[in-house]
Amino acid sequence: MAGAAYVLAACASMAPLYETPALPVAASYAESGLQEPSQTAAIGWRDYFTDPDLQALIATALDHNRDLRIAVLRVEAARATYGIQRAEQFPTINAQADMDRSRTPADLSITGQPQLASQYQVALGLASWELDFWGRIRSLKDAALENYLASDEARRAVSIALIAQVANGYLGVRELDERIALASLSTASREESLRIFTRRVAVGSSSQLELTQVQTLLTQAQGLRAQLQLARATQLNALTLLVGTAIDMPAVRDQPDAAPFLLELNPGLPSQLLINRPDIVAAEHQLKASHANIGAARAAFFPRIALTGALGTASAELNGLFDSGSLAWRFSPSLSLPLFDGGRNRNNLDLAETRRDLAVAHYQQTVQGAFRDVADALAARYWLSEQVVIAQAALAAQTERARLSQLRYDHGATTFLEVLDAQRELLVAEQQLVQIRRTLRSSRVSLYAALGGGLIASSALPPAPGQSTP
Numbered sequence: 064m065a066g067a068a069y070v071l072a073a074c075a076s077m078a079p080l081y082e083t084p085a086l087p088v089a090a091s092y093a094e095s096g097l098q099e100p101s102q103t104a105a106i107g108w109r110d111y112f113t114d115p116d117l118q119a120l121i122a123t124a125l126d127h128n129r130d131l132r133i134a135v136l137r138v139e140a141a142r143a144t145y146g147i148q149r150a151e152q153f154p155t156i157n158a159q160a161d162m163d164r165s166r167t168p169a170d171l172s173i174t175g176q177p178q179l180a181s182q183y184q185v186a187l188g189l190a191s192w193e194l195d196f197w198g199r200i201r202s203l204k205d206a207a208l209e210n211y212l213a214s215d216e217a218r219r220a221v222s223i224a225l226i227a228q229v230a231n232g233y234l235g236v237r238e239l240d241e242r243i244a245l246a247s248l249s250t251a252s253r254e255e256s257l258r259i260f261t262r263r264v265a266v267g268s269s270s271q272l273e274l275t276q277v278q279t280l281l282t283q284a285q286g287l288r289a290q291l292q293l294a295r296a297t298q299l300n301a302l303t304l305l306v307g308t309a310i311d312m313p314a315v316r317d318q319p320d321a322a323p324f325l326l327e328l329n330p331g332l333p334s335q336l337l338i339n340r341p342d343i344v345a346a347e348h349q350l351k352a353s354h355a356n357i358g359a360a361r362a363a364f365f366p367r368i369a370l371t372g373a374l375g376t377a378s379a380e381l382n383g384l385f386d387s388g389s390l391a392w393r394f395s396p397s398l399s400l401p402l403f404d405g406g407r408n409r410n411n412l413d414l415a416e417t418r419r420d421l422a423v424a425h426y427q428q429t430v431q432g433a434f435r436d437v438a439d440a441l442a443a444r445y446w447l448s449e450q451v452v453i454a455q456a457a458l459a460a461q462t463e464r465a466r467l468s469q470l471r472y473d474h475g476a477t478t479f480l481e482v483l484d485a486q487r488e489l490l491v492a493e494q495q496l497v498q499i500r501r502t503l504r505s506s507r508v509s510l511y512a513a514l515g516g517g518l519i520a521s522s523a524l525p526p527a528p529g530q531s532t533p
Contacts, residue, residue, distance in 0.1 A: 076198040076201055076202055076205070076355075076358045077197060077198050077199075077202070077357075077358040077361040077362050078198070078202050078205070078354045078355050078357055078358025078359075078361075079354055079357055079358070079419075081350075081351055081354050083337075083347065084350075084423055084426055084427055086333060086334065086337075086430055087427045087430060087431055088333050088430060088431055088434040089333070089434070091333070092333070092434075092437060092438050092441050106326065106511075106517045107517055108121060108226055108516070108517055110326070111325060111326050111511055111517070112226075112230055112325065113325075113326075114233075116233070116312070117229070117230060117233045120229050120233055120302070120306055120310065121226055121229050121230070123306050123307070123308060123310070124225055124226075124229045124305055124306045124307060125222065125225065125226075126307075127306060127307030127308045128225055128305060128306065128307045129307055130221055130225065131218070131221050131222060131225055134214075134217060134218040134221040134222075135218055137214050137217070137218070138211070138214045138215050138217075138218050140214075141207075141210055141211040141213075141214035141215075142211050144207055144210070144211070145204070145207040145208050145210070145211040147207075148200075148203050148204045148206075148207035149204050149207070149208075151193075151200045151203070151204065152195065152200055152201065152204060153192075154189055154190070154192040154370075155189070155190040155192065156187055156188065156189055156190075157187070157188045157190065158186075158187060158188075159184070159185070159186050159187070159188045159373065159375070160184070160185050161182075161183070161184045161185075162181070162182070162183050162184075162381075163181070163182040163183075163184075164179070164180070164181045164182075165179075165180050166178070166179050166180075167180070180379070181379055181380070181381075182377065182378075182379055183377065183378050183379070183380070183381050183384050184375060184376070184377040184378075184384075184391065185375045185376055185377075185384060186373040186374055186375020186376070186377075186391065186392075187373065187374050187375060188372070188373040189370060189371060189372045189373065190371065191369045191370070191371045191397075192369060192370050192371075193367055193368065193369045194368045194369070194370065196365070196368065197361075197362035197365045198358055198359075198362055199358075199359050199362030199363060199367075200359075201358075202355045202356065202357075202358035202359035202362065203355070203356075203359045205351075205352070205355035205358075206352040206353075206355035206356050206359065207352075209348045209349065209351045209352035209355060210348070210349070210352050212345075212348045213345040213346075213348035213349045213352065214345075216341040216342070216344045216345035216348060217341070217342075217345050219341035220341040220342045220345065223341065223512050223515070223516035224512065225305065226512070226516060227508050227509065227511065227512035227516070228305055229302070229305050229306065230508045231505050231508055231509075232298065232301060232302035232305055233302065233312075234501050234504050234505055234508070235298045235302075235501070236295060236298050236299055236302060236312055237315070237501075238497055238498065238500075238501035239291055239294055239295040239298060240295070240314045240315055241497045242291050242494055242497050242498075243288060243291045243292060243295065243314065244314075245490070245493045245494065245497065246284055246287045246288040246291055246490075246494075247288060249284040249287075249486075249490050249493075250281065250284040250285055250288055253277065253280045253281040253284050253486075254281060256277050256280070256281075257274075257277050257278060257281050260273060260274045260277045261274065272479075273479045276479050276480065276483045277479075279483065280483060280486055280487070283487065283490070284490065287490070287494075295314075299312060325504060325507045325508070325511075328507070328510055328511060328514065333434055333437075335514075335515075336430065336433045336434065336437070336514070336515065337430075338515070339514055339515025339516075340433045340513075340514075340515045341515065342429055342432075342433065343426070343429050343430055343433055346422070346425055346426040346429040346430075347426060349422050349425070349426075350419070350422040350423060350425075350426050352422075353415065353418050353419040353421075353422040354419060356415045356418065356419075357412070357415045357416055357419055359415075360408070360411045360412040360414075360415040360416075361412060363401070363408045363411060363412075364401065364408055364412075366398055366399060366400040367398070367399045367400075368396065368397070368398050369396070369397050369398075369399075370394075370395075370396050370397075371393075371394075371395040371396075371397070372392070372393055372394040372395060373391075373392065373393045374391075374392045374393075375390075375391055375392070376389040376390060376391060377389060377391035433513065436509070436512075436513035437510065437513045437514060439509070439513075440506055440507075440509040440510035440513050441510065443502070443503075443506035443509070444503070444506045444507060444510060447499060447502055447503040447506055448503060450499050450503075451496070451499050451500055451503055454492070454495055454496040454499050455496060457492050457495075457496075458489075458492045458493060458496050461485070461488050461489045461492040462489060462492075464485045464488070464489070465482075465485040465486055465488075465489045468481045468482045468484075468485040468486075469482055469485075
């Protein structure tokens, strides 16, 4: 029993005990509201993004985006690497068939005559198999496993980022559609004003100065519309690159309201990020891999025992290969003890420990970055909601100002310059309200991604086979 216990103790991993580092962030978010656990990762993206056109774009992007394809291939490569390292734990047995035929010249033969000799052998061979008493191979396998899991979490991070980028790109195109529609309405209205003022100048009821002021208003609206059309084309090209294939997005004028378009999210506690954020989970897997590498570096200081052998039959004649008495075997254990390596093992251990410290710093930095992402998204959601209310009030005031300025001009109480300023400010206020609304929606998309998102299509359905649940 004592010997068995010694063997079991010797086979234990020499990696240091892993403990999750403390969170280097505050216990709550400044703009969090209620502090109940977040269920963001359990919300399917089809449930969160309810617009059918956006759902179709996200689904297409998840199938065709090249960055995501690269991330998936990296996962496959990491899984294969883990499989290779895991195989090192088991012996490699090969089937061997050998034939050796040689001629000995007369002057080297003990009979004084040239000799021909043959040897045939069939065996099962055991390649050099290391007995992992100190856990070196096991530690390397554990490190490969953690790297594989980290790469899978990196794939999840790319997927969530892709969903957010497609959603923001879609919102950008729809924002420009709405702004183009407003600019088109202003253009049509000012074209009509130009027609009216042209007739007034012709009959002498208006001055040429007022006509040029109307023309100024018209060119302002036309220039803005052309600028917005260019911006829409650029935004659509960027969205096409994200999706990975050609898309068709005709312009629309009616935009979905922010409330039904996106669900309301509760941020929960910062500790939930450790579970939901794939970049944090990936950083922790890398930290665990660095601990396992320390175990492998420590085990390199101890002896290595390897076994090599073969079992089969051998004969000088091919037809006697399987006759009675042809059994042949070979058993070659070896032991290697490092005595002098110029400091290689010591430096390998120092390197592994330094990389562990780097992994700790990277993990804490990732947590802090995630905390900031959520805090920024929460602050944006709160203050942009305030800005929308203010922008709506400003638009109402500018609309009333433009109406009163037109009445004052029609009654001769002011010059057309006042109308010109009011109309210009009204167009600016309309554009600003659309921009702020879109930014508010983007902040909700950012919050969804910052909290860990969700890769399942719908929370009512189980994940597809082979797809990890966030």
